[in-house]
Amino acid sequence: xxxxxxxxxxxxxxxxxAMYRTLALARALDExxxxxxxxxxxxxxISGQGHEGAQVGxxxxxxxxxxxxxxxxxxxxxxxxxxxTPRELMLAQYAKADDPSSGGRQxxxxxxxxxxxxxxxxxxxxxxxxxxxxxxxxxxxxxxxQVAMAIMGEGSSNQGDVHEALNFAGIHKLPFVFIVENNGxxxxxxxxxxxxxxxxxxxxxxxxxxxxxxxxxxxLACYRxxxxxxxxxxxxxxxxLIEAKVTRLTGHSSDDQQTKYRSEADLEEGRAHxxxxxxxxQLRFAEVLDAAREAALAAEISSLVEDATAFAEAAAEPDPxxxxxxxxxxxxxxxxxxxxxPARAAPAASDGAR
Amino acid sequence: xxxxTFIEAIREGMADEMRRDGSxxxxxxxxxKKGGVFLATDGLWAEFGDDRVIDTPLTESMIVGASIGxxxxxxxxxxxxxxxxxxxxxxxxxxxxxxxxxxxTVGGATVPMVIRAPYGGGVHGALYHSQSIEAFFAHVPGxxxxxPSTPYDAKGLLRAAVRDEDPVIYLEHKKMYxxxxxxxxxxxxxxxxxxxxxxxxxxxxxxxxxxxxxxxALEAAERVAGEGIDCEVVDLRTLRPLDRDxxxxxxxxxxKCLVAYEDNRFMGYGAEIAAIVAEEAFDYLDGPVSxxxxxxxxxxxxxxxxxxxxxxxxAKIADAIRKLAAY
Numbered sequence: 244x245x246x247x248x249x250x251x252x253x254x255x256x257x258x259x260x261a262m263y264r265t266l267a268l269a270r271a272l273d274e275x276x277x278x279x280x281x282x283x284x285x286x287x288x289i290s291g292q293g294h295e296g297a298q299v300g301x302x303x304x305x306x307x308x309x310x311x312x313x314x315x316x317x318x319x320x321x322x323x324x325x326x327x328t329p330r331e332l333m334l335a336q337y338a339k340a341d342d343p344s345s346g347g348r349q350x351x352x353x354x355x356x357x358x359x360x361x362x363x364x365x366x367x368x369x370x371x372x373x374x375x376x377x378x379x380x381x382x383x384x385x386x387x388x389q390v391a392m393a394i395m396g397e398g399s400s401n402q403g404d405v406h407e408a409l410n411f412a413g414i415h416k417l418p419f420v421f422i423v424e425n426n427g428x429x430x431x432x433x434x435x436x437x438x439x440x441x442x443x444x445x446x447x448x449x450x451x452x453x454x455x456x457x458x459x460x461x462x463l464a465c466y467r468x469x470x471x472x473x474x475x476x477x478x479x480x481x482x483x484l485i486e487a488k489v490t491r492l493t494g495h496s497s498d499d500q501q502t503k504y505r506s507e508a509d510l511e512e513g514r515a516h517x518x519x520x521x522x523x524x525q526l527r528f529a530e531v532l533d534a535a536r537e538a539a540l541a542a543e544i545s546s547l548v549e550d551a552t553a554f555a556e557a558a559a560e561p562d563p564x565x566x567x568x569x570x571x572x573x574x575x576x577x578x579x580x581x582x583x584x585p586a587r588a589a590p591a592a593s594d595g596a597r
Numbered sequence: 598x599x600x601x602t603f604i605e606a607i608r609e610g611m612a613d614e615m616r617r618d619g620s621x622x623x624x625x626x627x628x629x630k631k632g633g634v635f636l637a638t639d640g641l642w643a644e645f646g647d648d649r650v651i652d653t654p655l656t657e658s659m660i661v662g663a664s665i666g667x668x669x670x671x672x673x674x675x676x677x678x679x680x681x682x683x684x685x686x687x688x689x690x691x692x693x694x695x696x697x698x699x700x701x702t703v704g705g706a707t708v709p710m711v712i713r714a715p716y717g718g719g720v721h722g723a724l725y726h727s728q729s730i731e732a733f734f735a736h737v738p739g740x741x742x743x744x745p746s747t748p749y750d751a752k753g754l755l756r757a758a759v760r761d762e763d764p765v766i767y768l769e770h771k772k773m774y775x776x777x778x779x780x781x782x783x784x785x786x787x788x789x790x791x792x793x794x795x796x797x798x799x800x801x802x803x804x805x806x807x808x809x810x811x812x813x814a815l816e817a818a819e820r821v822a823g824e825g826i827d828c829e830v831v832d833l834r835t836l837r838p839l840d841r842d843x844x845x846x847x848x849x850x851x852x853k854c855l856v857a858y859e860d861n862r863f864m865g866y867g868a869e870i871a872a873i874v875a876e877e878a879f880d881y882l883d884g885p886v887s888x889x890x891x892x893x894x895x896x897x898x899x900x901x902x903x904x905x906x907x908x909x910x911x912a913k914i915a916d917a918i919r920k921l922a923a924y
Binding site for chain 2: 311313343344345346348349353355357362363365366367370372373374375376377378379380381382384385387389391403404407408410411414568569570571572573575576577578
């Protein structure tokens, strides 16, 4: 089936339903993470709520396990879109041993996945843009036909690494796409005090690359902009900067109370730009979604969240004996462990032997 | 066996690795047509072309950050920082990203890359072309830090560093580039990381050094030999991982340990050596573990009299040896 809406993006109705499912699943997982935090089962949560529409639309054109994405701490829906599973995201939230992002070493939200080509997220913001540019450089040199995408907020986009990255990517016309999810706040600082221009996208001109602004509540507009940028990058046309205007529905993190610095009117305005009901209404109006389909999706999502939570809750904790593992490929390069280092059953295999 | 200068050996090491492995690239400021400000990469661009020898903008963080990304996607970058003094804009990328990638992905993602940088003074380089930066990086688990002292080691260690699976900071004392010559085999060889070497055997006192200070320590040892002081000189070659065995075996034999380093003394690399020797060889010591190192000024001054005052020399090291020997 191809509704007019799907046709406008060159997609099938099934694609739109899959996009909606990913968006709704990301939201449901995110909300569950907050419940876990508030009930004392997870010390920290950092959220993608309000960003998911842009994330799903923008990540959709990437070729799975082939193209690369260097995301940031709000990229829950991005990670789902490129193939990370609810169980994998929940293992990160619980910081369990089998968490594929970091084996419980990083704070929640710092996703990464080697096989899915998701570059490990760190906390010093904007560093990942240079990794994506280097990945794109290697792709070009090796003739791999890959596109690398870096994603961050508008607050992070002020870092010097962004300038260095875009300049280099522009010079070499690298297969690179830079996404700025602009939610108007760098933790508590509003955009007027963090940006010298209204739109980050206008800065693209300084690097000789296109800058595109999209409405982050319009999933298909995000998809089209990203699809065009990815195609352009892959065909040797060089990088694109896409700025998605999004809203942040939660505080910066579980340790932030945004009512301290945002007015009720501002928060109300933000809720009016929630991409989830907007996309759902769009699909209902286009008759891509009906009540039966929605109910089935809701039930499936609910069961996926329950499954992921139960799975992660029951998963093994990391063993402190492994705390010294993976400092170097060769464990012999490690400094001696601390006096309280627990014994382990078998010596760690070197990374080189993995 | 050919005689090579220190910088020729480094250049040959890079060229050999690039011929051997198509995934090795070189990037940095002026590394292309010009061949680097010291000519360390001279000829590489002509042989390997634009794709593998990349002139970058003046962006140290990018040079390192993009190398991390390139390493994640199958290349083995050799990143040149034009002077070690200019590495600090890249400190975040080295410390927060390169050094931690393996650890934070439990071995899943790795960044095999070499960061080369000329360090050290005595060349009229003043505050910003003379610094010793090894202590900042040797402090960081996940990094390896290499400082060769001979052309043989420079080539062999560089080749080993390129093949290493972890990020390696490879520091070259710029005063040695053309003043130090030595034999370098024509064929294939590497010098393994993490192994120190005894440059001069002796019985009474161990001098621990690396880089240019190895040469100064050997000269100092020669001077005091005529006075009946028999020094052993240990060249660490790799600062991290440290070869504890060679260090401790020497100190346990001689009973006295002097660490010579050009960096300012306080919290310098020699402090860690002194701590390890004090902890691991206490029962063998016949005198205080001592350091002879640069003055604790923010950096090296320019004027030749001031520079000479700042720099260690064979004479200054010989004085420190005499003092410790007499203890």
